[in-house]
Amino acid sequence: MDTLTEAVLAGAGPEELSRHPLPATFTAAHLLARDVGMFEGEADRDVRRSVHVGPVPMPRLAPDEVVVAVMASSINYNTVWSAMHEPISTFTALRRLARQGGYATRHDLPHQVVGSDAAGVVVRVGDGVRHWNVGDHAMVSPAYVDDQEPSAHADSMMGSEGRAWGYETNFGGLAHYTVVRASQLVPKPPHLSWEEAASLTLCAGTAYRMLVSDRGAQIKQGDTVLIWGATGGLGGFALQMVKNGGGVAVGVVSSDQKAQILREQGCDVIIDRREIGMGDGEDSAADAIECGKRLGRRIRAELGEDPRIAFDYVGRATFGTSVHVVRRGGIVVTCGSSTGYQHQYDNRYLWMNLKRVIGSHIANLQEQWETARLFRQGGLVPILTDLFELRETGEALRLVQQNRHVGKVGVLCLAPEEGLGVTDPELRERIGAGRLTSWRRYASTARV
Incomplete structure (x- = not known):
């Protein structure tokens, strides 16, 4: 173990952390460019075969960057896509980024270190960094934006280089x-x-922008919100935000176990997608209308009205139904398409009923800080369930790839065990440790 890592794990202060050199290499979960095409012609793109865990070189630090010693991270579906090399290889994206020149050329390597969540200790700051210092505890937002783009100053997510x-x-x-x-x-x-904090930024920030932000659906008291995949990483946070905002949550899930989780988490209406004949993603627009009719009847029987908002990240299997089922003037807000990008829907139900579709992607920095504030207030709590070690990243990814999980799947990186990193135990006690860890009982594995 290098001396900087030893200092981080010992809880060293800023001066000592600054004295130790950055290691020349470090352990990381990464993909290899030579593996692109390895799954060609295969029905099961088992991500355990494409993910490698081992040493990679430490990159140079740009003036506007920091180095973070990662105590914990978590799994998101975009890493599953990366590891499957679909819909395109992410090495293509790295080559595009490198064309900007300068420090961007560092990204075009024969390996890619993956992962879009992290929490840890700042151990180096670039010469142009003003508001962060060595020793600070931070979470990392996945929004990688160019602050020199004019459009990014209105909303960083609108920058073309985001x-x-x-x-x-x-x-x-x-x-x-x-x-x-x-x-x-x-x-x-x-x-x-550390592991709780590392499970927040991508999913919670994305859900905040989709539902709460003025760039999303702007939920208000009494709004009925349809949440697809309501026990997933995005859906679990969406459920909390709807309830906190005085809304009525309608959660759609795919099993009795997940329905029970929603009952325990206070979801107002729980619907098993099998009850409405929801298919596997190959449904036509007409099938979506029939599913929408059945779903609408079920929701109206429970609540007396149609939803104003549909929270949809599932994509092809659900989008047409979302468009059909929201009320006149309603909103479908979407941030992903885990079941396929090509959506079919009957446009009459969109235009003639004055409905809207809002595309949403990650969250800008202000939205991320507002989301973190809700966690500090205790209004939101983590939805971490399973926990793996870094060397088991392939298994963690496989769990998410096969949708055998609920909530968020965490990964311990430098943290030697779970439960570390709490610096305000009084606040934790006031919010309630049992509440903060309530999703851990839904773990699908007995890891860590």
Whole structure:
């Protein structure tokens, strides 16, 4: 173990951390460019075969960047896409980024360190960094934006050079160290452990922008919100935000176990997608209408009205039904398509009923800070379930790839065990440790 890592694990202060050199290499979960095409013609793109865990070189630090010693990270579906090399290889994105020249050329390597969530300790700051210091505890937002683009100053997510860190960039969070822009950092809530904090930014920030932000659906008291995949990483946070905002949550799930989880989490209406004949993603627009009619009847029987908002990240299998089922003037807000990107829907139900579709992607820095504030207040709690070690990243990815999980799947990186990193135990006690860890009982494995 290098001396900097030893100092980080010993809880050293800023001066001591600054004295130790950055290691020349560090352990990371990464993909190899030579593996692109390895799954060609195969029905099962088993990500355990494409993910490698081992040493990679430490990159140079740009003036606007920091080095974070990653204590914990988590799994998101974009890393599954990366590891499957679909819909395109993310090495293509790295080559595009490198064309900008300068420090961007560092990203075009024969390996890609993946992962779009992280929490850890800042151990180096670039010469141009003003608001962060060595020793700070931070979470990393996946929004990798160019603050010199004019459009980014209105909303950083609108910049044409915006990327998802650890997916469309190199040096991601599933590693012992990561290099990120200072504009990605969010203060770690002091009452949360490393693994809890590392499970927040991508999914919670994305759900906040989709539902709460003025760039999303802007939920208000009494709104009925349809949440597809309501026990997933995005859906679990969406459920909390709807309830906190005085809304009525309608959660759709795919099993009795997940329905029970929603009951325990206070979801107002729970629907098993099998009850409405929901298919496997190959449904036509007509099938979506029939599913929408059945779903609408079920919701109206429970609540007396149609939903105003549909929270949809599932994509092809659900989008047409979402368009059909929201009420006149309603909103479908979407951030992904895990079942396929080509959506079919009957446009009459959109235009003639004055409905809207809002595309949403990650969250800007202000939205991430607002989301973190809700965690510090105790209004939101982590939805971490399973926990793996870094060397088991392939197994963690496989769990998510096969949808055998609920909530968020965490990965311990430098943290030797779970439960570390809490610097405000009084706040943790006030919010309630049992509440903060309530999703751990839904773990699908007995890891860590």
